[in-house]
């Protein structure tokens with residue numbers, strides 16, 4: 001939500017940016033080295049506006065000093081520690097493993113300081129010395145500091161004082177003796193980085209001066225992955241409602257077709273896609289990280305469909321090729337076919353990723369790790385058929401290496417179950433890109449990486465709405481980031497999709513998207529009345545049972561609600577569980593489930609009548625549906641306790 005607050009708070013600035021971008025003749029550059037041209041008059045007027053906006057950008061894109069790192073003038077401090085050495089120790093002798101903790105040892109430091117830090121930068125030939133001589137290109141954080149800047153954003157970084165012996169110089173080396181006495185002493189320290197295979201080689205760069213006044217002291221020799229082409233991060237999704245076909249999507253540095261080998265001797269060949277910096281969006285007034293300093297080559301995204309499977313069944317597969325290697329053999333389950341009786345699914349929004357080491361990253365979601373672990377533990381020991389992640393997926397937001405870290409995080413569970421997604425503002429929105437909301441929330445990704453990594457059964461590119469049936473449920477999944485007004489293509493689709501549901505076959509209709517219609521979150525932006533006015537009538541008309549949204553980072557459940565008023569209240573069943581009797585349908589029940597990772601939003605003290613349960617803790621929603629009973633539980637990830645239970649009956 002923080003970005004939304006930003007938008008409202010700084011609407012005048014946004015309007016100016018939008019105005020400038022709308023009237024600019026600028027087209028997005030083919031490469032990051034393109035020099036932007038603009039008239040000096042528009043530059044100076046823009047600079048006047050932006051020069052006082054550092055605080056604003058700190059709120060929005062910065063959050064921490066680390067997020068401004070590429071905005072700082074970069075100085076050379078190599079003379080301060082002339083005998084500096086950076087050694088990287090991997091547990092493998094033949095290059096980095098696909099997933100390991102490496103030890104980075106910095107030795108020869110003349111004066112250890114609290115402000116010393118190490119950046120992990122990839123690829124190793126990234127420009128960390130000088131930037132384009134183009135200040136305008138870097139104005140989005142409001143920093144008009146003189147160049148050069150640190151041009152390529154680190155994948156992650158760590159303070160040297162994470163080694164408790166560093167500042168006290170417990171590990172000393174004598175560099176110079178005089179008359180048998182040591183006259184020059186240097187210090188060293190070691191820190192651990194969690195490294196996963198991101199294909200391009202890595203270097204570790206040692207800086208003094210903290211994140212705000214970085215001064216480069218030295219860099220390691222580049223380290224390579226032992227197999228940059230290794231097929232990795234496989235995740236499954238459904239392609240239709242039959243439960244007989246499953247798509248696997250994975251990442252590799254290899255541009256040759258690979259295979260999935262599955263079942264008893266079947267195989268499917270991958271279709272390969274990728275995206276480039278040219279596919280990222282940007283404007284002259286608000287250049288995006290995706291197109292420039294946040295870019296990282298995604299390699300090749302492979303996708304293949306396994307067919308001829310049985311619904312609600314278990315199979316095994318491996319993916320790769322003899323040339324580049326194979327994944328391990330993985331057991332996976334197909335979801336039940338639409339129209340069958342029982343479904344168990346998990347749903348959440350706004351997850352992102354948490355680093356496994358003590359690093360800073362440009363965007364960290366503190367709850368993601370505990371939620372993924374809780375879901376994985378639960379699914380490994382219980383029958384779960386599918387997962388729905390309804391927007392704000394990785395929060396890479398233009399820092400593309402973070403997609404690999406996110407895929408790595410979810411792969412243990414997403415490689416075993418259908419992992420269906422909806423698009424959120426942090427995947428799609430950018431000024432001037434056609435998104436419904438004029439915010440820079442995707443960092444210039446504009447949905448391209450999302451659609452490539454998570455191909456859903458949608459009709460066309462950048463039309464990320466679809467429906468799918470699993471057992472007794474019809475899921476209608478929309479994009480709140482695309483036009484939903486009554487004349488829009490998406491609205492027409494929603495109308496048709498929900499009207500065509502056979503409620504004998506799938507008695508339950510669940511509607512999902514990213515931004516909510518009802519939330520007690522007291523942030524500045526709140527809900528979009530336009531969205532509610534356009535879409536809520538369709539929910540009532542089509543007797544939607546349950547509406548799930550994210551975007552707000554907490555858990556909240558309503559009464560059966562329409563136009564802000566409770567049309568019915570749940571009654572306690574024999575076990576004291578809130579039960580909504582939809583034999584006498586009145587209106588949908590809404591739940592906000594954006595509590596899967598992003599820093600939690602608190603509730604205000606003003607309680608709306610329609611708000612029945614409010615929990616600000618990390619967790620996920622799990623559901624069990626038969627044809628007559630829909631049971632839902634909100635599970636807190638740290639304790640694994642069920643903190644809310646409700647039922648809808650037919």
Ligand SMILES: [Fe+2]
Pocket residue numbers: 001391392424425426514550551552
């Ligand atoms: Fe969001």
